[in-house]
Amino acid sequence: MPVGDAGVEAFRTTVRQVAEATGEQREAALRRLAALGAADPALRQGAVDAICAFLRTPPAEPAGASADAGAWREALRALGGLLRPSASASASASASASGEGAGAGGAAPEIVVDLSGATLVDADFGGCELAEARFADARFLGAASFADARFTGEAVFARALFAGEARFDGARFASDAVFGRARFRGPASFERVGFDGMAWFGRGEEEIWEDDPTWEMVEDVHPAAWDEPNEDDPDWPVAVLMGDYQGWSEGGDGARFVGPVSFRQARFAGPAWFFKARFGADAAFTDARFGGPVHLDQPAVDLAGARWGGAADDEPVCWPLGWTPEPGPDGAGALVPDRSVAPYARQLADPDPDVRRAGLAILGALGDARPELRQRVVDTVCGYLRGPLPFPVTGDLNPGQAGEVELRRGAQRLLAERLRPVGPTPDGAEPGLRHWAGMSLSLCGATLIDFDLSGCHVGYADFMAAQFHGVTRFDASSFEGAVFGLGGPDGRASFHGDVTFAGARLDRWRGARDVLGGVVFHAGVVLDDAEAGDGTPPGQE
Known part of the structure; x- marks a missing residue:
């Protein structure tokens, strides 16, 4: 039953104690708050808001190591209890165990959760029911579980960092699920998840109208540090002005999966x-069901048993090279291996490096023989190069790591040899057997090692946030248009070793110094046959 005026006053007092007390007193206040929220549905949203406000407070010490670590764990337990359908029973049991009474709960209201930017350790939201949920820029340390959770409103995990295992098995998203530029460092599982709205694993920038008051808070948003192996912080923006992007394919990096998903x-x-999106290991979409537009073309993707039931006018629909929909009697198309591109059959997804090496050779020969497939082959190789590496590419490497680096160099050579026109390269080396004219490169976020595009002719090239290690060569290269960032320092590429752009044309209409504005150079850079200096961005000498 509702707790009445006295209960409301007790609730307000308890909220203050959660915010101001410390240690065991705060833990006790959190238990009382959970009991009060469970006892009266009218207080439940307020209880959740107070707990979320506490969890959003940056810890003075590393999460889990502070003297108040017990309160953080208690807050997560209390929040999970209030969000599960059995909130009343669980909170009442907790109150009884601590000697505090609670009345019977009423019908569970839809609860809005805002844990934007929070640091959450071993967060367990399994079986919870949430309305609108904001976990943008949250840091999930340890394991994180949303297994069998239900989201009735928009769920935003944009730019969230999952440092350990992440489980969403059996979850249901009734509205849009936004995982733009989320980072998954450990294994991730979305098995049997229902996405009723848009499943967004693309760019992480939010689009905001010019007069939206949200702009006043954007500067206070601080995503988790970009401390990924081999990668400088690209300084991706949190938000852009509505209308800056004209399509879904514009903008910065997508979700990043280092482990299997x-x-x-x-x-x-x-x-x-x-x-x-970037996949650094297996990406299993086996037996998945797709019902609308799809953009899923990374070579690591396995679509065995998957089906697509979208309409003929659904656009875009983009599958990995080697897969194609085959219409079935129920109107849904089964995703089956595409025999028309044999002998290529997902070799780039194989864990055996020798199989992947053979796959690169097959792709090169396939493009040589069939010009209509060349751009798809290039996209596939670029997708392979965009996969994040879990180890530093510089310094001492074990044999397995050295093999991975050499495979990456082989993929780079495949592209360069076919992007050079017939004729000798600037250093006298022989070009590839064929020139694949007009190809575009999609290498956003790629880790590239001793990348040599000298003398190459390329259409459009996306090098936003690309990480260039070793010696990089663009001398005498020609591009219809190349981008190394979103503009200024946003989404900037980084050169960790020496690079030369001598004689390069990076854009039909803009000079090289303009194109490279905002790029980070950690070593020497040669531009227009003149030394621009060590680490000095062009245009800022």
């Missing part, structure tokens, strides 16, 4: 958008 038996009723 599974979407087995997931159901995508709306758009499934993985444009610019």
